[in-house]
Amino acid sequence: MIYLNNAATSARKPPCVVEAVARALTSGAGSSARGAAAADLDAARTVFEARCALAELFAFSHPERVVFFANATQALNTAIFGTVRPGDHVVATAYEHNSVLRPLALLERTRGARVSYVPVARSGAIALEDFDRLITPGTRLVAVSHASNLTGAVLPVAEVARMAHARGALVLVDAAQTAGALPVELDALGADLAAFTGHKALMGPQGTGGLAVAPQVEVEPLFCGGTGVQSARDRQPDTYPEHLEAGTANTPGLAGLAAGVRFVQEQGVEGIRAREEALRARFVSGVSAVPGVRVYGEGDGMGHVATVALNVGDADSARVADALAQRWGIATRAGLHCAPRAHEALGTRGQGAVRFSLGFYTTADEVDAAVRAVAAVARELA
Amino acid sequence: MGGAGAPPLRSDARAPQRRLVASFASTFDALEAERLCRAASVPGRIIPLPAQIRADCGLAWVLPAEDAARQAFLAALAGRVQPVALTELAL
Numbered sequence: 001m002i003y004l005n006n007a008a009t010s011a012r013k014p015p016c017v018v019e020a021v022a023r024a025l026t027s028g029a030g031s032s033a034r035g036a037a038a039a040d041l042d043a044a045r046t047v048f049e050a051r052c053a054l055a056e057l058f059a060f061s062h063p064e065r066v067v068f069f070a071n072a073t074q075a076l077n078t079a080i081f082g083t084v085r086p087g088d089h090v091v092a093t094a095y096e097h098n099s100v101l102r103p104l105a106l107l108e109r110t111r112g113a114r115v116s117y118v119p120v121a122r123s124g125a126i127a128l129e130d131f132d133r134l135i136t137p138g139t140r141l142v143a144v145s146h147a148s149n150l151t152g153a154v155l156p157v158a159e160v161a162r163m164a165h166a167r168g169a170l171v172l173v174d175a176a177q178t179a180g181a182l183p184v185e186l187d188a189l190g191a192d193l194a195a196f197t198g199h200k201a202l203m204g205p206q207g208t209g210g211l212a213v214a215p216q217v218e219v220e221p222l223f224c225g226g227t228g229v230q231s232a233r234d235r236q237p238d239t240y241p242e243h244l245e246a247g248t249a250n251t252p253g254l255a256g257l258a259a260g261v262r263f264v265q266e267q268g269v270e271g272i273r274a275r276e277e278a279l280r281a282r283f284v285s286g287v288s289a290v291p292g293v294r295v296y297g298e299g300d301g302m303g304h305v306a307t308v309a310l311n312v313g314d315a316d317s318a319r320v321a322d323a324l325a326q327r328w329g330i331a332t333r334a335g336l337h338c339a340p341r342a343h344e345a346l347g348t349r350g351q352g353a354v355r356f357s358l359g360f361y362t363t364a365d366e367v368d369a370a371v372r373a374v375a376a377v378a379r380e381l382a
Numbered sequence: 383m384g385g386a387g388a389p390p391l392r393s394d395a396r397a398p399q400r401r402l403v404a405s406f407a408s409t410f411d412a413l414e415a416e417r418l419c420r421a422a423s424v425p426g427r428i429i430p431l432p433a434q435i436r437a438d439c440g441l442a443w444v445l446p447a448e449d450a451a452r453q454a455f456l457a458a459l460a461g462r463v464q465p466v467a468l469t470e471l472a473l
Contacts, residue, residue, distance in 0.1 A: 033409040036430040036441055044441070048413040064410040229408055229440040239408040 006359030020259035033228030050258035073099040075195035075211035082219035088140035094341040120345035124297030151297030152307030161190025204257030276306035286371030306358035317352035398472035412441035422458035
């Protein structure tokens with residue numbers, strides 16, 4: 001199989017990740033922060049190491065404020081529900097994933113929050129002037145994807161953060177599509193809160209993700225429960241990470257995530273970026289030459305991570321994706337990609353799009369095979 | 383992280399000795415203290431937080447009660463971790 005659905009998950013993991021998970025599962029690692037015997041301390045050290053690895057990757061000097069969850073969605077929910085108060089104004093972009101859109105819609109219904117969406121043009125472009133217009137001195141939170149999960153467009157997060165901070169707003173960056181694929185340095189981006197997932201470009205197992213919370217940023221816990229410290233209190237500890245983390249940690253998953261992060265660091269994010277950028281350009285060049293194929297977002301004036309959305313004529317994106325999977329063994333993703341506003345903006349709300357997302361293990365031969373397969377589908381559907 | 387570094391400081395319930403116990407606000411701080419002490423070869427080890435300090439859960443760091451050990455411990459932490467308390471106990 002040629003796996004081009006890396007924006008959903010990196011299906012193939014480096015051997016070091018597999019070994020780290022297996023070691024945690026078979027060497028008797030216990031429960032982190034739930035005892036001081038050797039097995040439980042091993043687990044606690046594993047989770048500690050994962051926090052430190054992530055903080056290093058993000059050039060973030062507060063590893064204790066890297067809080068783990070099961071995925072980026074839980075991290076984004078925590079950031080949103082933990083900062084937006086009744087009646088608050090929030091700015092988000094039309095590129096956001098449902099993991100941002102749905103919490104915000106719920107807050108509109110239940111807390112009277114007011115949400116303004118920065119529009120995305122039909123070309124995929126997003127204008128700084130619109131952020132400037134919509135972020136006001138009363139805005140509480142600006143939620144912005146570091147990169148679109150649909151077209152791969154890299155958003156101007158640092159510029160947006162400067163505007164937001166000048167008006168007293170917090171900045172939440174959704175780095176699900178970029179952590180491990182692009183340099184993600186929290187200070188440089190101006191992120192007050194940054195959500196990441198472990199199982200995409202960071203090469204860790206599913207069930208891992210988290211939120212980095214800058215010092216002085218107040219977040220109300222979304223999850224409450226056991227922390228292994230300050231147990232006599234009837235509320236979550238004020239100290240991090242326990243303030244936002246409750247329940248048993250996913251030690252085997254985090255062992256794998258730490259190994260994945262170290263793997264990415266050894267390879268070098270810049271090198272990974274350069275290689276994936278070249279592969280993406282190769283793919284876009286190939287499919288753009290196929291009659292009937294429409295690639296979205298190429299005229300947006302932005303950089304891209306290694307994700308490409310396209311359609312073949314007016315064909316249902318699901319039909320194209322199914323043909324690619326069944327006849328050529330190519331895994332892509334059809335439909336709306338949990339990004340309905342982005343599809344609305346690109347004009348693909350009804351048809352959806354076929355998303356090709358390349359990853360660390362994608363080869364040039366696989367890219368060429370995918371281009372040939374798209375051309376064959378296009379010929380058949382013409 | 384494993385057993386290399388500072389030698390363990392074993393307790394013997396039949397013959398308690400005076401020890402210093404550093405308590406922390408979080409598991410992260412306890413583990414950061416362990417990392418810093420190991421890197422500086424400062425003796426000590428992690429223990430469950432004694433109830434005499436606080437009836438609670440959590441991890442603490444136990445070290446010899448001598449002044450020199452206390453100084454070495456605090457120097458190893460170098461202000462990067464702040465213990466909640468340093469308590470002398472018979473362990």
